[in-house]
Amino acid sequence: MDAQLSGVAAMTEHWAHARPDAVACRIDGRRHAETLTYADLEDLVGRAALALSRAGIGAGTRTAVLVPPGRELVALVMALFRLRAVPVLIDPGLGARAMKACLAEAAPEAFAAVPRAHLARVLLGWARGSVRTTVTVGAHLLSLARRPAAQPDAWPAPDGDDPALIAFTSGSTGVPKGVPFRHRHLAGQLELLAHLGGLAPGATVCSTFAPFAIAGPALGCSSVIPRLDLRRPARSDPAALAGAIRAHGVTCLFAAPALLDRLARHCGERGLALDPVGTVLSAGAPLPHAVLRRARACLPEHAQVLSVYGATECLLVSVADAAELDATAVATARGAGTCLGTPLPGNRVRLIAVTDEPVARWSDDLLVPPGAVGEITVAGPAVSDPYLGRPYDTGLARIDDGGTPVHRMGDLGRLDEHGRLWFAGRKSERVRTPDGDLCTDQVEPLVNGLPGVRRTALVGVGPAGRARAVLCVECEPGLSRRERRDALERVRAHAPEVIAEVLPHPGFPMDVRHASKIRRPLLAAWAARRVGEEGR
Numbered sequence: 001m002d003a004q005l006s007g008v009a010a011m012t013e014h015w016a017h018a019r020p021d022a023v024a025c026r027i028d029g030r031r032h033a034e035t036l037t038y039a040d041l042e043d044l045v046g047r048a049a050l051a052l053s054r055a056g057i058g059a060g061t062r063t064a065v066l067v068p069p070g071r072e073l074v075a076l077v078m079a080l081f082r083l084r085a086v087p088v089l090i091d092p093g094l095g096a097r098a099m100k101a102c103l104a105e106a107a108p109e110a111f112a113a114v115p116r117a118h119l120a121r122v123l124l125g126w127a128r129g130s131v132r133t134t135v136t137v138g139a140h141l142l143s144l145a146r147r148p149a150a151q152p153d154a155w156p157a158p159d160g161d162d163p164a165l166i167a168f169t170s171g172s173t174g175v176p177k178g179v180p181f182r183h184r185h186l187a188g189q190l191e192l193l194a195h196l197g198g199l200a201p202g203a204t205v206c207s208t209f210a211p212f213a214i215a216g217p218a219l220g221c222s223s224v225i226p227r228l229d230l231r232r233p234a235r236s237d238p239a240a241l242a243g244a245i246r247a248h249g250v251t252c253l254f255a256a257p258a259l260l261d262r263l264a265r266h267c268g269e270r271g272l273a274l275d276p277v278g279t280v281l282s283a284g285a286p287l288p289h290a291v292l293r294r295a296r297a298c299l300p301e302h303a304q305v306l307s308v309y310g311a312t313e314c315l316l317v318s319v320a321d322a323a324e325l326d327a328t329a330v331a332t333a334r335g336a337g338t339c340l341g342t343p344l345p346g347n348r349v350r351l352i353a354v355t356d357e358p359v360a361r362w363s364d365d366l367l368v369p370p371g372a373v374g375e376i377t378v379a380g381p382a383v384s385d386p387y388l389g390r391p392y393d394t395g396l397a398r399i400d401d402g403g404t405p406v407h408r409m410g411d412l413g414r415l416d417e418h419g420r421l422w423f424a425g426r427k428s429e430r431v432r433t434p435d436g437d438l439c440t441d442q443v444e445p446l447v448n449g450l451p452g453v454r455r456t457a458l459v460g461v462g463p464a465g466r467a468r469a470v471l472c473v474e475c476e477p478g479l480s481r482r483e484r485r486d487a488l489e490r491v492r493a494h495a496p497e498v499i500a501e502v503l504p505h506p507g508f509p510m511d512v513r514h515a516s517k518i519r520r521p522l523l524a525a526w527a528a529r530r531v532g533e534e535g536r
């Protein structure tokens, strides 16, 4: 069906008519699992839409949604889409201060939340200046409102240009930035998602990233919502996830590399097979080869593992399959970067010369020579609107190409002779030494595969252009002191000459959303202190 014309909520409605008894959601609660058919979900969405509209929420109302994953969250977001209101989704793990800043930026007029989040709102003054309507979400919200009479014209479909959703970047390189989407952007995302396979109608999808869990029913997939703490996704219980996958016959799993690694280690140690899974989508950070290997060991032979590259501002840019990752693993370990696969149809990927300055207008003079490293830019159907209230950041991230917005990913990479994209690292995290710039993803993989090494992070200490390259090393958990020392020695022996210092670190700071991105700016500050102390 045509996603662009109908909108996400209407797509769910379509499935409710086409396959009312098919499972739309399976929710693993603390006490019991709950199954919702499309007819059930449609009923809940209708009730929620009625309750919300009675509370005064309507077309265009920005509504902060602070509700843990479950039936209420799915029904609430779908109901807001149906009312053409604009859900504001914020990672709950950001912490109270960042949450307050995000809410101030999004300025929601309504706040739909569980009682705990309302308490925080009142005590901490979240969105104090903007909120006029509050809705307390619980089972009663969905049960009090009586089922509305069928009114096919009651909820007019949104226009592609209508505002649809506000999400935030993960904040791994600074403060999270508000990203507004229109309905046509969401439709573009769904179309790009459909290219990945694994998400065809009838599939059973398990996503540890809430927006994909909500999108599942719109695609005609049944969405398994596992028991996960979204405030600490990487610390989620892998046993619960493995149990949900096996019990509910999950055919498509979406997990960031860190969670996939936890799950694969858990299954590997216990000899558990994730039999039903046919597709694994990994996104948010490079998928290390060791994690791919571990994941494949507990998947059936026919299963495909895909590493998806994208960003909040343009979800789904390119995709690499396991065969491509296998074929390029040696090159990655030799410093070529990580293969991100071929750009998806509809996306135009071009590489421009590296600069930290804004670029107002597109010109082909910006392009790097074929095969050279540059900043990755994307034009395509999922490129969002400019950041909320951040003209400076928007100026750094957007180029106008004759009216078409080009998004600067803030990532360095290159296109190879086969048209495949490669990741070299984030632009803001390149280490600017007197001998030239070093890209994190072209250095760290040189030593990441050494025994005893869990991961490494390249950071710079000192001013740009005169920085010393420092490699921070996190060892595998459970090693003895001697094994750790040996691992560090191995890193020192294999690190390229430009590395001035190798520093052991007990556990890297990671992003809250995927727990897969190393927060290198924090590590750089830590390394500067350590190097300073040792120099004294």
Ligand SMILES: Nc1ncnc2c1ncn2[C@@H]1O[C@H](COP(=O)(O)OP(=O)(O)OP(=O)(O)O)[C@@H](O)[C@H]1O
Binding pocket: 169, 170, 171, 172, 173, 174, 175, 176, 177, 282, 283, 284, 285, 286, 287, 307, 308, 309, 310, 311, 312, 313, 340, 409, 410, 411, 423, 426, 513, 517
């Ligand atoms: N498959 C992948 N391989 C390598 N890197 C990836 C992949 N998928 C995503 N990324 C990284 O994640 C970034 C997008 O992350 P996201 O939109 O969550 O927020 P962020 O850019 O980290 O947030 P902020 O701008 O607030 O620091 C990409 O620019 C890229 O650096």
